[in-house]
Amino acid sequence: MAQFTISVINGDGIGPEVMVEGLKVLHTLGAKCGHTFATSNYLAGGAALDATGVPLPDATVKGVKDSHALLFGAIGGPKWENVAHHLKPEAGLLKLRKELDAWANLRPAMVYDELIDASSLKPEVLRGTDIMVLRELTGGIYFGQPRGIEGTGPQRKGFNTEVYHEFEIERIVRMAFVIARGRRSKVCSVDKANVLESSQVWREVAIRVGKEFPDVALSHMYVDNAAMQLIRDPRQFDVIVTGNIFGDILSDESSQLTGSIGMLASASVGGPVGFFEPIHGSAPDIAGQQKANPLAMIGTLALLLRYGLKLEPEAQLIERTIRQVLKDGLRTGDIKQPGCRILNTREMGEAAVERLKAL
Numbered sequence: 001m002a003q004f005t006i007s008v009i010n011g012d013g014i015g016p017e018v019m020v021e022g023l024k025v026l027h028t029l030g031a032k033c034g035h036t037f038a039t040s041n042y043l044a045g046g047a048a049l050d051a052t053g054v055p056l057p058d059a060t061v062k063g064v065k066d067s068h069a070l071l072f073g074a075i076g077g078p079k080w081e082n083v084a085h086h087l088k089p090e091a092g093l094l095k096l097r098k099e100l101d102a103w104a105n106l107r108p109a110m111v112y113d114e115l116i117d118a119s120s121l122k123p124e125v126l127r128g129t130d131i132m133v134l135r136e137l138t139g140g141i142y143f144g145q146p147r148g149i150e151g152t153g154p155q156r157k158g159f160n161t162e163v164y165h166e167f168e169i170e171r172i173v174r175m176a177f178v179i180a181r182g183r184r185s186k187v188c189s190v191d192k193a194n195v196l197e198s199s200q201v202w203r204e205v206a207i208r209v210g211k212e213f214p215d216v217a218l219s220h221m222y223v224d225n226a227a228m229q230l231i232r233d234p235r236q237f238d239v240i241v242t243g244n245i246f247g248d249i250l251s252d253e254s255s256q257l258t259g260s261i262g263m264l265a266s267a268s269v270g271g272p273v274g275f276f277e278p279i280h281g282s283a284p285d286i287a288g289q290q291k292a293n294p295l296a297m298i299g300t301l302a303l304l305l306r307y308g309l310k311l312e313p314e315a316q317l318i319e320r321t322i323r324q325v326l327k328d329g330l331r332t333g334d335i336k337q338p339g340c341r342i343l344n345t346r347e348m349g350e351a352a353v354e355r356l357k358a359l
């Protein structure tokens with residue numbers, strides 16, 4: 001029995017409505033397992049910009065750092081598309097990752113048998129797919145210097161720098177090996193070492209760290225090939241470890257293997273406080289309509305419990321809840337299938353609460 005303080009950032013778009021359902025499930029779990037989850041709300045993204053003039057107020061950073069874990073909805077939307085670069089909701093998110101030193105981003109993509117027909121790929125290609133994409137999150141081209149926009153006329157240019165230090169590569173690759181040991185003992189390191197010096201260093205470090213893990217099979221793949229292999233034969237992958245921008249792209253791709261981005265969760269860890277968010281984003285086109293799938297947020301709770309609070313049995317209860325909801329034929333619009341019942345966001349959250357109570 002324990003007491004935890006959880007920071008909550010609803011954010012923008014569908015963030016608030018999926019958060020409501022996630023918190024119902026979290027408190028149900030607390031009552032079931034004898035834990036107390038005290039939540040404090042903070043602002044970030046467009047909501048923060050509207051209320052305070054910045055996308056990441058200092059009070060948010062301070063509050064989150066004082067908690068055990070951060071549960072995050074989603075940020076961004078067309079309303080803030082034209083604000084200055086440093087004020088964009090996305091800039092707030094990147095700053096928060098940096099402030100929390102959340103250098104490791106875990107994005108599991110697992111194909112549920114119940115949803116196998118929801119994907120645009122053939123069931124026989126997908127069945128059994130279970131990939132952990134491990135993305136470096138506080139380095140690479142997202143943060144490299146120099147960056148900027150300079151000059152005028154045809155000579156005007158935009159530029160960014162892809163840079164990786166050995167220490168940044170070493171810690172994320174080591175984490176990949178440790179995670180692989182708890183899975184199928186395979187790590188695929190993805191780079192572009194045939195072109196980029198940053199990738200050449202990446203590959204050298206991966207090989208060096210790999211020597212410490214002789215029980216784990218290490219392979220290397222160029223990112224263009226990896227993008228192709230992911231849809232050609234996703235089952236060949238166990239853990240994929242890669243840099244920030246390649247991981248951004250490949251994790252969206254792998255999410256589509258599972259049928260809907262509305263099912264996937266992510267964990268950003270490495271620093272003192274872990275940061276847990278669904279990967280679907282703010283989906284402004286369906287915001288406020290109770291159409292969003294709250295299962296990604298509920299899956300995010302499982303990651304928060306597992307990686308943030310080290311409550312493995314509780315994490316598994318949440319995962320069993322999601323499976324039960326799917327087995328019972330309950331769906332939101334994004335994963336609708338013939339013969340299944342379509343629920344709205346609130347109904348899906350309540351269905352999960354009922355299943356969890358009954359487990």
Ligand code: IPM
Pocket residue numbers: 090093094248
């Ligand atoms: C993600 C998103 C973010 C990223 C954006 C919103 C800044 O695409 O979490 O994958 O590029 O990291």
Ligand code: MG
Pocket residue numbers: 248249252
């Ligand atoms: Mg992305």
